[in-house]
Amino acid sequence: MYTPLDTVTLKNSESVELGLIKGPDADWAPRIDGDLLAHKGPTWRWGNHLMLTQDLGIDALFYVLHRNGDPFANVMTIEYKGIGLLGHVYTKPEDRRQGAASLIFDGLMPHFRNRGGRALILGTGYDSPAYHIYKSYGFEGIAPQSGTMTYYPETQKAFESQFLTPGPTTIQRLGPKHYPVAPILFLNDCPGTVRMTPAKIFGRGSSEGAFIPLLRSELERQAENQPPRTAILTQQETEAVVGYATTDRDPTWPNTCVVDLFCLPNFWNPSPDLLHFINWPTADRYVSYCDAGWKEKEDALSNAGFQMCTTLPQWLNKSRTNTEKTDVNVWVKK
Numbered sequence: 001m002y003t004p005l006d007t008v009t010l011k012n013s014e015s016v017e018l019g020l021i022k023g024p025d026a027d028w029a030p031r032i033d034g035d036l037l038a039h040k041g042p043t044w045r046w047g048n049h050l051m052l053t054q055d056l057g058i059d060a061l062f063y064v065l066h067r068n069g070d071p072f073a074n075v076m077t078i079e080y081k082g083i084g085l086l087g088h089v090y091t092k093p094e095d096r097r098q099g100a101a102s103l104i105f106d107g108l109m110p111h112f113r114n115r116g117g118r119a120l121i122l123g124t125g126y127d128s129p130a131y132h133i134y135k136s137y138g139f140e141g142i143a144p145q146s147g148t149m150t151y152y153p154e155t156q157k158a159f160e161s162q163f164l165t166p167g168p169t170t171i172q173r174l175g176p177k178h179y180p181v182a183p184i185l186f187l188n189d190c191p192g193t194v195r196m197t198p199a200k201i202f203g204r205g206s207s208e209g210a211f212i213p214l215l216r217s218e219l220e221r222q223a224e225n226q227p228p229r230t231a232i233l234t235q236q237e238t239e240a241v242v243g244y245a246t247t248d249r250d251p252t253w254p255n256t257c258v259v260d261l262f263c264l265p266n267f268w269n270p271s272p273d274l275l276h277f278i279n280w281p282t283a284d285r286y287v288s289y290c291d292a293g294w295k296e297k298e299d300a301l302s303n304a305g306f307q308m309c310t311t312l313p314q315w316l317n318k319s320r321t322n323t324e325k326t327d328v329n330v331w332v333k334k
Contacts, residue, residue: 001025005107016067022061023052024051032048036092043216046212051078058179059077059078073104075089081118082119083163084121089130121151121187124149131149135149142204163238164238164242170234171233171234173232173277182232183206185242185264197260203316203317227278230245231245231246243261243264245260245271250287255283256284258287259280261275268300287332307331308330309330310330316328
């Protein structure tokens, strides 16, 4: 569905239309994912095509500048209940340096707030020109020297106190509605450096790119009536993603599977159910990794039959700016 938002003026005095495409939209889809964003890699193109062609129960919003229906600049947000990801900030090369991105943001940010938006997450290069543009619109880095940025119309504390409140939980297989809100789990400033080994999420960071292959796998498995490989723990009332478990073939060792899980501090109790919910591939061994001394995760692995077998000393930095490293213990179940 297309909605015109405004007529805006580029730096060269040309008037163009700012519009909003909400997926699914069969008319605009080929102009966006097949033309404007065709330079993106295969994983991103798959995600964009999905958002533009299927009703997934989430808000897939593409803010574009266009000339008579020919889009030349875009900013996308993927949201669920006012929480989501901002990305694909792109202007065609021949239209750059005319203020296109700023014109889109001038319309997007108040539109997000007026719709009741609660949180947006994006990723960019720290201290890059784009970083400072986003900062001028209220985005802040999640930590010193981090290019992962967040925006809260209120405050982060107020948002988290409402969204991440303790309460009853439920377990589901990973689905589209989890994708926009899952980054809140991985951005949280809580214990744990090894947060998702198969997707290489170490320390605080967004799950945006990492979750697209996981989501694609789950949708394909579901269509083929196969059991889930990634489980999501959600708070029932707010639908916050507060934990996950996943397993996949180890990319290095034969007949080996990697198993991982991560929960927020108040939500580790259902971890046995999370691990039981997912389908473990047949293998000679299952391996998991855990910060040394991370009691909640160690207990979860031990209760699932894993045994700690060795330590990788000083294996990971605890943050981008912290030179302190953490030992990583290797846990194995046979």
